[in-house]
Every structure is written in structure tokens, then in C-alpha cells.
Amino acid sequence: MKITAGKWIGFCSGVKRAMKLIENLKMGKTIMLGPLIHNQRVVENLEKKGMKITRNIEEIRDGCTVVIPSHGCLREEREDLLNKKINIVDATCPIVRRLQKLTEKLAKEGYKVVIVGDKEHPEVKGVKSYAGENSVVLSDLKEAEKIDGDKIAVVFQTTSSLDSFKVFSSALAYRGKEVRIFNTLCKETVERQKEAVLLAKKNECVIVIGGKNSANTKRIFELCSKVNKMTYHVESANEIDEKWLRGKNFLFITSGTSTPDEVVNEVIEEVKKYENERGEKHGRKEVRSNN
């Protein structure tokens, strides 16, 4: 079986940066304002090392180190933190931080800010807090019809798909006297999605690795599923079902942006193990990897 691993597999640069920032912290005195990244194993490991999680800023005592997660935090939370005698490690993805600043600026200039994304996602909640009262989160295309105003600005959750960017932009473009549309998509995420769709088409079977709570992993899974019905989403190697691989010669493996290389490698090893067993049974051995 030929295993093709995506060029964009594993952590994205924002997640790498977040992991780097916390690398040398004294875990016992460190608090995360929510999960650092959307990967359960990574977060559990940090908790095991002594890092705590809370969103209750009242609980944070002087002298602590507080880590703002990669998805950012609310404006009010950041302001409260700045008023405390603590050490702040800002692991907000720079692309998300730029989006927060953009929406804050647009709101100040009198624009109604429309944020296209998932209402419940911490990135979107944070971005909305910067846009203030005159803003709305849009996740359903039908809601676009309700938007109107003199000055409207449209921004997108950074991990939105290119398709969703196009469809929502088109639907909102004529809904105000002035409509200002920003492509705030993370380029890396778009490239990862493009590659995933392309290679999902070219292979017989697809495994997408990533947290079940990771929005961008779910999006890659959805995009691949549309073009290849043999697409599976796993969080770890032990979820792989032999049946998926039976009789297949071309497998494509990709991951969400918060999936550690370690988990990716475990999945590849698991697939190779199955291949070796199959090879021994049938008296042949043919395992290749592009990675």
C-alpha cells in the first residue's frame, strides 16, 4: 500500500508557536485560560505536568503565569489580566490576534461587524468581544438575509473554508450601503484544505487525524468526505479499523492543525503494522511512505 502523508500534516505555525512559548514555563505556577490548543492529549499532558486550566479570572492570584490559549480570549479577560500582578504568556495565534485588532478598529470606525463562523468556538467568541455590541456572528447562510445597515464589515473565522468564504461573501456583498469584506482566512489552513481535497480524490481511502473537538479537523474531514466516501476521522491510532484498509492500495493521511507529529507517526506505524501482517499472511511485503 502506498501511504501519502499531506505536506501540511501536524501542527500549524500558530500551534507550534504556542507550544514553543510554554516549553520552559514552571508548570506548577502556570494557568491556561482554557485549553491551549484543541487537542485532548496535549492538554492532558500539560495538566499532568501541573498546569491548571481556568476561565475564572477571580481565581488567578498574584505571581502566577497565565497563558492565553492559541484561539485567544475575550477582550474583557485580557483587560482584567493586565490589571493583575501576573506574568502573561500570550499564545494567541498571530492571525487570530490580527483579526481581533481588525474587528476592534472596524467597530470604532462605525461598522456593524459580521463574523462568519461558529458561535460556540472560542476564537469567534473572542473576536466578537473585540467587535463590541454592534456585531453579529453568522453561521447559517439563511441569516445573511437579515443583515442590513449603512456600513457593514464582514470577517471570517480564520479556519473557515474557501468555499464558505465565497458563498457568504457573495450573499452579504449587497446588503448595505457599504459592505467591506475581508478575507481573514489563515492561508496555511486554506492550503491544507486544498491539498486534502486534491489528495482525497486521488486516493482510495483517507484518514484525518485530530481532536474530536477540533473545528478545523472536522472541516477537513467534511471536505474530504465530499470527494471520497472512504474518509475516516480518528483522534488516535487505536481507533483505526482494519476493515478500512482491506483491499486498499492507496491511502492518504492528513491531520488538523492541532494534531501532534507524535500522534501522526503512531497512526502511520499502525497502518504499516497492519500492512506487514497482511504481507506475512500473503507472502509479500510492500509498504511505502511519502513522508
Next chain:
Amino acid sequence: MKITAGKWIGFCSGVKRAMKLIENLKMGKTIMLGPLIHNQRVVENLEKKGMKITRNIEEIRDGCTVVIPSHGCLREEREDLLNKKINIVDATCPIVRRLQKLTEKLAKEGYKVVIVGDKEHPEVKGVKSYAGENSVVLSDLKEAEKIDGDKIAVVFQTTSSLDSFKVFSSALAYRGKEVRIFNTLCKETVERQKEAVLLAKKNECVIVIGGKNSANTKRIFELCSKVNKMTYHVESANEIDEKWLRGKNFLFITSGTSTPDEVVNEVIEEVKKYENERGEKHGRKEVRSNN
């Protein structure tokens, strides 16, 4: 026959303003920088009174009065005029003038300005001159695919239809890192178009009155034709063909924004004359007008 005349028939406020501005000028010393409005009869009348037309600024001598037409002029022309010892009467429609200033500002702010409209129309040529080099006129939807850039601003010829505004906005919305779309449509024109479509549907026959070179008249004719095949475009009363009215009980009459009330009244009188003749023939008389 019931004749319904549109609420928005006759001159629009921009044309009324232009006509008012030239009312008391000494025609012999006055030059129009192109036709004041797109109505041949009006322009011919002004010429008969001694007003001249030229676009050659070299020809304009000190002491003259120069009228800038309702569709505006090129930026270079305005600058040249300002350097002369002449009296300038600016009959540019205020909505067009606002659009010129908007595109000038957007170009200064680094936007590539996309003007959706008719390349050959004097309004569009003027607006483009204010946008400068980094601008393009789009009249075909297919051309939208070629547009890209970091900062794009989209504006519309003021007499564009609402449909064309929506379709072009949607097609351009996602073509840049930032796309800023302005609804620069003249509200009065939009209302006139809406009314025309509504009443064209409700009547058996439609007469649209206006210059054959008037873009907005042609647009109203097109919009009405789509919903009522018995739609006719005339420039003057003598073009009316009896056949159009034969057997019809409901007629809707509308006009372009540069059609004088005088011409509208002539058309209504012509229709009534036909009705009277018909009534005498058939021993009945039934002419009503909503106007």
C-alpha cells in the same frame, strides 16, 4: 382605456437642477462641455437659443460661461477649466459628483477601483478619470473573474439596475484580500425602475418615453420588456403606432430621467386622441388618466 402614468415620470431631480442652473444664462456666451442631458430635443432647443457644445477646452475663450453637463466631466477637463478666466456652471448631478469624489478618495487610499457600468457613457468616463490609473470599468460579468488584488473597491454607475448591483457585487465580493463594495445607485432611479417593473406587470401595454441615447431610458425599457412583451420605446409622440393600443384597456406610461414633461404630455395627448377617435367610431368614450 385606463392610462397609468408612473409617479416617477419626467425629469429626475438631478436633471431638474441642471435645467434650473442654465435657465437665466445668456446663451450667446455659453458653452456646454457635451450635451447637458441625454435628450436630443432639449439639447437642440438650447443650441437654437445660441448655446454651443464643445469638448475642446482649447476653443474656450476668456469671459465665456462653461456648463459642465449633468453626467459630469473628466478630472483633467475640470482642472483645465479652473485655470481659465471663465464662469463655470457645474450642472453635474450631485449624486455623480459624490461618486467622483468617492473614487478619488478610494484611489488615494490605495484601492484598485472597479467601476461597474458602460465604458462609453460620459458619467463612467468621468468617474474613471477621478479613480486614475489603478482602476477598471466592468460591463461584462465574465470580466469579474479577472479582478484580483489586495485592496479592491467596487462602485456602480448611478443608473445601474438593482439586479446588476446584486449580481456584480456577489461576483466581486471574494476577489481580493479586502473588497469594499459601495451601493452608489441613484435611489430615485432605483425607485423609478421598481415602479416600472411593477406597473409593467399590471398593465397590458407599456410605453417608455426617452432619448434613444439615454442609458437609463434603455434600462427601463429592458426591465419592462422582461415582464411585458408589449413594451415600446419612443422618443416622441409621433412614433406611437395605433396597432400597439388596439384592443388594449390598460396602458402604463413611464419615461427616462431626462425626458421633459412636455414630451410626456404630448404622448398622453396622442394616446387620448387615438382613444377619442376609436370612441367616436364605436359610439363610446372612455379615457381616464391617473396622472
